[in-house]
């Protein structure tokens with residue numbers, strides 16, 4: 155899909171990767187860009203910077219009603235949605251001991267939001283026989299995020315749902331792309347998290363990610379991997395799962411040692 159004259163919705167669009175997507179879609183000549191975010195003020199600020207094609211909308215992707223209203227209002231104003239970017243996502247560091255409330259929060263934002271978006275937007279796309287869904291997962295959805303069990307599991311869920319949608323609707327004109335970056339320099343990467351600091355050393359900018367998305371959408375590619383290392387690790391995982399597990403557990407051990415040393419000196 156080329157963005158010129160398209161109507162695009164971006165959840166989590168006020169900051170980070172979502173904001174870079176909105177900026178880039180504006181440069182590409184999109185007809186309308188709906189910046190949907192929990193943070194209305196930040197969405198309005200970005201819409202103000204982007205001018206005419208951009209509109210801000212408050213939306214909580216944890217709520218199906220909020221996504222239904224986002225889709226309804228966009229279709230009423232612009233007639234259609236060509237591209238729906240389900241991009242909002244959150245994390246929490248922790249192991250299997252992560253409290254149930256946090257597991258549920260990540261499940262709702264990182265998985266169910268994609269389900270709600272598909273339910274809301276697919277009927278009109280299927281009726282027109284075209285439409286593109288961009289689901290932001292993560293490298294953690296193909297590999298793992300050593301510091302967060304809940305993030306790894308829910309991002310795997312996001313990849314699984316994107317795959318399922320692609321298999322199910324490809325022949326009816328629907329394209330699905332799944333964005334799986336590793337570290338990206340946004341507020342998402344926390345300075346007090348050893349794994350996030352490690353990811354920050356090879357982080358791309360949100361603009362790099364937006365460039366990869368533009369290319370991936372133009373090529374109608376399913377997996378969009380801005381970091382070439384992720385493609386290599388994913389291929390290696392497919393070739394030799396046990397060696398991949400062995401290598402990642404060594405990295406986990408090293409990062410634990412760094413975190414323990416830091417705690418001891420604090």
Ligand SMILES: NC(=O)c1ccc[n+]([C@@H]2O[C@H](COP(=O)([O-])OP(=O)(O)OC[C@H]3O[C@@H](n4cnc5c(N)ncnc54)[C@H](O)[C@@H]3O)[C@@H](O)[C@H]2O)c1
Nearest residue numbers: 166169170171191192214215242243292337338340341342
């Ligand atoms: N930054 C990274 O290193 C990285 C790496 C891989 C994947 N990702 C994924 O990319 C996506 C965007 O991450 P980012 O780095 O831009 O994060 P960010 O924290 O910079 O921005 C996220 C945006 O989502 C909004 N948001 C959060 N919860 C929301 C909700 N319930 N409803 C609507 N909006 C909500 C926030 O207000 C914020 O504007 C996420 O899905 C994240 O998991 C990020």
